Amino acid sequence: xxxxxxxxxxxxxxxxxxxxxxxxxxxxxxxxxxxxxxxxxxxxxxxxxxxxxxxxxxxxxxxxxxxxxxxxxxxxxxxxxxxxxxxxxxxxxxxxxxxxxxxxxxxxxxxxxxxxxxxxxxxxxxxxxxxxxxxxxxxxxxxxxxxxxxxxxxxxxxxxxxxxxxxxxxxxxxxxxxxxxxxxxxxxxxxxxxxxxxxxxxxxxxxxxxxxxxxxxxxxxxxxxxxxxxxxxxxxxxxxxxxxxxxxxxxxxx
Ligand code: ADE
Numbered sequence: 001x002x003x004x005x006x007x008x009x010x011x012x013x014x015x016x017x018x019x020x021x022x023x024x025x026x027x028x029x030x031x032x033x034x035x036x037x038x039x040x041x042x043x044x045x046x047x048x049x050x051x052x053x054x055x056x057x058x059x060x061x062x063x064x065x066x067x068x069x070x071x072x073x074x075x076x077x078x079x080x081x082x083x084x085x086x087x088x089x090x091x092x093x094x095x096x097x098x099x100x101x102x103x104x105x106x107x108x109x110x111x112x113x114x115x116x117x118x119x120x121x122x123x124x125x126x127x128x129x130x131x132x133x134x135x136x137x138x139x140x141x142x143x144x145x146x147x148x149x150x151x152x153x154x155x156x157x158x159x160x161x162x163x164x165x166x167x168x169x170x171x172x173x174x175x176x177x178x179x180x181x182x183x184x185x186x187x188x189x190x191x192x193x194x195x196x197x198x199x200x201x202x203x204x205x206x207x208x209x210x211x212x213x214x215x216x217x218x219x220x221x222x223x224x225x226x227x228x229x230x231x232x233x234x235x236x237x238x239x240x241x242x243x244x245x246x247x248x249x250x251x252x253x254x
Contacts, residue, residue: 017126018047018048018049018050019048019049019050019123019125019126019127019172019173019176020049020050020051020052020102020126020127021049021050021051021052021127021128021129021130021169021172021173022051022052022053022054022092022099022102022127022128022129022130023051023052023053023054023129023130023132023162023165023169024053024054024056024088024089024092024129024130024131024132025053025054025055025056025132025160025161025162025165026055026056026057026067026132026134026160027132027134027160027162028053028054028055030162030163030166031051031053031162031166032044032051032166033162033163033166034166034170035051035166035169035170035173039174039179039180040170040173040174040179043173043176043178043179044173046178048173048176048177048178048179049127049173049176049179051169054088054091054092056080056084056085056088058088059084059085059087059088059091060084061083061084066081067080067081067084068080068081068135069081071136075136076136077135077136077137078135078136079135079136079137079138079139080133080134080135080137080138080139080142081139082138082139082141082142082145085131085138085139085142086142086145086146088131089104089129089131089142089146092129099129100126101125101126102125102126102127102128102129103122103125103128103129103149104128104129104130104131104146104147104148104149105128105129105130105131105148105149105150105151105168106130106131106133106138106143106148106149106150106151106161107130107131107132107133107151107152107153107161107164107165107168108133108137108138108150108151108152108161109152109155109156109157109158110150110152111149111150111151111152112149112150112151112152113151113152113153113154113155114151114152114153114167114168114171116171116191118151119168119171119172119175120175122168122172123172123173123175123176128168128169128172130161130165130168130169131148131161132160132161132162132164132165133160133161134159134160134161151164151168152164153167153168193232193247194236194243194246194247194250195229195232195233195235195236195243195247196232196235196236196239196240196243197232197235198227198228198229198231198232198235199231199235201213201216205217213227215227233247
């Protein structure tokens with residue numbers, strides 16, 4: 001090997017490691033679940049991303065493999081024990097105690113609502129580590145001590161974090177390079193405008209007495225684009241006044 005800086009270094013480089021999701025759960029059998037299907041599952045088989053699961057119960061220390069306790073101060077439900085939860089988390093960390101730049105996310109209905117902007121940032125990074133709760137929740141000290149990012153997928157309560165984790169991971173993986181064909185990228189762009197998607201139609205031209213709007217068969221691409229934008233605006237205004245207000249504010253600023 002030459003030390004001459006003018007001669008290119010052609011030694012083989014290690015392949016970059018793919019985007020990686022590590023999920024900690026009491027129900028690892030729930031994975032890959034939806035993440036094994038269709039393009040997301042195919043993308044994993046093709047090495048575009050990888051998924052590994054850790055069974056939190058493997059870190060239980062007594063012979064009953066207990067992972068939960070009653071809430072201090074009383075009340076209903078059970079709380080995941082801090083020592084067991086932390087052992088599970090720490091088993092995934094490197095020697096420096098980090099996850100190689102991957103954030104540690106705790107799925108919980110009291111978390112910050114997941115947005116497409118956060119999904120984009122997560123997809124642009126090396127991956128994520130995701131802790132799925134069950135029972136009433138996780139001991140607060142673990143959340144503090146391991147600086148967990150609390151994330152919710154919506155204002156409703158699931159029985160556990162597994163389905164929420166799958167939703168978040170799927171939203172990230174579809175943005176990874178090579179996962180989607182061009183077909184879906186347009187949909188992504190339509191969300192980019194901050195408006196909800198316009199209505200879609202396909203043949204037959206008439207179905208149960210309902211016609212496809214004539215303008216869509218006109219061949220006038222400009223007219224089609226204007227029609228779609230108007231429908232997007234109507235739908236957004238009616239269903240999501242919050243998005244509509246934000247859209248108008250952005251428009252008035254540009
Ligand atoms: N766990 C239970 N409900 C949840 C939600 N809405 N989002 C994230 N994790 C959850």
